[in-house]
Amino acid sequence: MTDREPGDDGLGARLARDLPRYTAPPHVRRAVLETPTAAPRPVWVTPLLSAAATALLLLLVGVGLLPPRAPADPARRLVGAVVTEHTRALRWGVRHQEGLPAAWLTRESGIGVQRIFTGDERLGFVGAEPVYLDRERGMALHYRDVEGHLVTYVVLPAGTLTVPDRRRVQIDRFRPALIRDDGFSAWLWRQGGVACVIVADMAAPDQLDRFKDYYLRVRLATEPFPAE
Secondary structure (H helix, E strand, C coil): CCCCCCCHHHHHHHHHHHCCCCCCCHHHHHHHHHCCCCCCCCCCHHHHHHHHHHHHHHHHHHHHHCCCCCCCCHHHHHHHHHHHHHHHHHHHCCCCCCCCCHHHHHHHHCEEECCCCCECCCEEEEEEEEEEECCEEEEEEEEEECCCCEEEEEEEECCCCCCCHHHECCECCECCEEEEECCEEEEEEEECCEEEEEEECCCCHHHHHHHHHHHHHHHHHCCEEECC
């Protein structure tokens, strides 16, 4: 006994005999014969592509979460760190006011001073404090001018720091480098074995002469040195 119905053979014979047959045109036959047969996709391709896409997505997300790269130029990196400390003082104030014992400040900062600019009729002394910037201990002196600008003077160990010659500006007999950073201006120079930076929010061209004057007042009256 089979699954085929009794009339299947007769019906098939009649269809083969009675149905008309047409020969395909040559160009159709040629197109069919020349069509390449697609190779079946290996079963491992889809999971592999999915895993690669997931890895790429995680990589892009991870790159987006990385902190901004520190500037490669040591001078700009140092100025950026001082600008950050200056901004902190602008927002939350100086941690220590004037009258801070010199011995305590030297011990905490690792910086000594033979003479120090304590302010005048143009720049008033606000306070002094030890700082930790660019992985170095140092000292920050803060002043405020008659127009309300906070001026921060930071001293750190100089190490191998090189002051960029192309940014130097002649001020009296000195040639500090002028570096701009996000709306702030900074004077950078080496003095003995220390690096000195003066920062203020004075980036407009018409403020440059006053900023030069502030540099001279502090530079001529302050003599820092490494205390260690």
